[in-house]
Amino acid sequence: MKDRLLVALAGQPNCGKSTVFNALTGAKQHVANYPGVTVDKMSGWYKYGETRVDVVDLPGTYSLTFYSPEERVSRDFILNDKPDVVVNVMDASNIKRCLYLTFQVMEMENPMILNLNMMDVAQNRGVTIDIEKLTRILGVPVVATSMKQGLGKTELFDAITDTGRKKSFHARFKVDYGPMEAFINNICEMIRQDTGDLEAYPARWLAIKLMEGDEEIRKLIREKGVQGTKILDRVDGLKNQFEAEYDQNTALAVAQARYAAADKVAAGCLTLPAEKKKPMSDRIDAVVCHKFMGPIVLLAVIWLLYYLSIVQGYNLTNYTWPLLAKLRGVVAAMVPDPGFIDVPLISAFALWLMDSVNALLNYIPIFFILFGLIAVMEDSGYMPRMAFIMDRLFSRYGLHGQSTLPMVLGGIYVGGCAVPGVMSCKGIPDERSRLATILIIPMLNCLAKVPLYVLLINIYFAAHKGLAMFYISTISLLMVLPVSKFLTTTVLKDKPISPFVMEMPPYHLPTFRGVVGRALERVWMFIKKITSIVVALAVVIFILLQFPGISPQRKIDFQAQRDKAITQFRNSIAHTPYAEVLAGAKLMEMVLYWESYKDKKMLAKGPEATDALNAKYRKINPQFFSIAQPGKDKVARKVNKSFKKLFKTRKGLLREMRKERINTSFLGKMGRALEPVTQFAGFNWRVNVALLSAFAAKESAVATLGALYEQNDDGGDGSLESRMAKSEDGFTPLHALALMMFMVLYPPCLATSIAVKLQSGSVKWMLFGMFYPMVLGISAATLIFTGGTLLGLNGLQAMGVFYAMALGTTIATGFIKTKSEFDPVRQAIA
């Protein structure tokens, strides 16, 4: 007895197949990719009695032709992996239509079961099904289930095991292809007589596919058949003969024969309700797809999506961030403590890694909500409606109606994230539009670009904050659309396109389990796939920033400054009892004590928390505490003052060293090397370094600028705005505008680049996706800066001019008509 079975689930979209898959395998699932294509391969397993059953959930398809990758992987799996059972899941309320696929599965002559799912829906619609008769006609086991309610699960388990153990299996029913039968038999005969490797494949299926004109099967015949070319020549002759004799396209004749057979089978075992009600979904669509209401509903949905995930999700991070900070604290406690001015490399490295990972993990609440809401939209059936409403606008720019969701996620207004945006491109059926969408999404305004915008707008456009923010929020869309048009008419020109034709499925109420399950699964995928790579690349950036490091000569200088400060401090407290308390290594202990106390005190909210904190620190070291909180004690206050001064000096030295390290680092050198090019865009080397470091994560731009524009003396207020304004005298609003524009077009961050690689399935596109925005960004920034300077425009004027240019380009490119993709002449010849 076989103790392992392989099962494939096949079925049309919206037939409840994933419900069946979940019911069978529970949580024991995982996702992989089919080789060579970007189609997800969902698989899972369960144990029934002694038998372990592996289940592969094939993509939902209407048919099994060679035209789409989903259909190809489905039939290749059945053909090559030869599952012990194919479970064909059908929507019981729509049997007639589902049979179209069923017949195609049957023709592949693999053992199979029909699973009539959604029996409850059928009953509600007044459809009655004679299951016995259906079994008899088709000669295939039929199991009726309502998996949402868990009904029929055991029967399905039993049927799978029974069918899987049988040695031979033949579906009785065959579609009658009428006048084409003779042609099919003729080809069958040729295939059977071939002495090559064709006998492993069902001959009749091959013959039907050849009559349909299936390119993949033609290739198979050519490669595996000894007489391959000869067979194909004969097939061409037969096809032409059929088309001439019956004045009908063979592929159409095959499809029509299948529908006719489906009609016949359905008529034999179905009783349909006498009168048809206007379906509920259509009544909903009267509003949701309405000329005026439709766009309003769409806007409301998008707003809600932003509000719940970005705004509320961001609020949630207030609760999760302390957890991540705690994790960082654990790591910090494990690595060696920093010295007075020298931080051990290992500690710096560990914390850098931790910070890089935390920066990503911090987004998890946002992603969880986002993925959950997407699942709701997918399950409810709103997605196709969204595509329906937006297709006209997007298709003008080479995009697709289904680019809507990815673009919303990527940040069509301010505040998205390119990672889920790129990930959700999977659903776009048309390869050209899909690649275009993947490539343009990083140009939208993700959350991480915002800090730089806010910084620059606050300094240089302080009088026109609202206007500048509106400009930056909408300009990205005006850049994205013409760029997409450009890409789809140039580099992506030869990528295959697919018809838009799509079903508007009935609305469904999503289940809580389904939604949460999918959200969790996608968050987990995100963590697994992205985090590991971010860690790897964070290492690279760390090296670029840390090495070669400060020169030995300068190190000695810094050490001298340190020694001087410490000696000064010791002298100032020499005659107090605290000299003993802080003797030798104890001084460094105090520094760390003070640091951790200060950090914790900043987080403590309310007087009670502060009291508790004080008590805790008093207990750790009462003498240190009296320096930290001297109260009214005069001596202690004096020591406190001196200590604070020393602490400030230390901080200054550390900052100075960090700055110098960045200056001399590889990244700093790169920044300088780029200056000759970037000067026309108005970027000096500091800005270059900030932009280079932003590649790891865009938030880094502001952090690096912060490190580069350190305050040198003790005076002045500490805000980065004022520091930057002060240190960059020559920096004008025009500089700032060029910089912001570059940030809009900035190449995708690491995580997004990885997502681009995963979704486009190629490193080549990932590299292209990094390269072209850089060129575009530098060009736009140069245009603004150099052009603006030559014309004598100020920042605001340049902003207006550039905006008008972008708007003009967008409108103009929208009017450029591309030739219809479905050229009847070309198609007729083919």
Place this chain on the structure above:
Amino acid sequence: MTLDELKPGNSGTIKKLSIRDKLGQRLMDMGIYPGLILNVVRNAPLEDPMEVEIDGYFISLRHDEARFIEVERR
């Protein structure tokens, strides 16, 4: 006439599909083939694509694709 010429509320009988390969196959796989009656339900807010009802199913397609479906108005 062809399907793209029908207005919302119109219905017609499919006479012929004048396209093959990818689009032709897709139309057939979605249940659009000669002999069936279809109703144009609505156009999208920006006029394109259109939504049709065939045998209880709702399908949306671009006008550019609909022009390959020859229909006889009923």
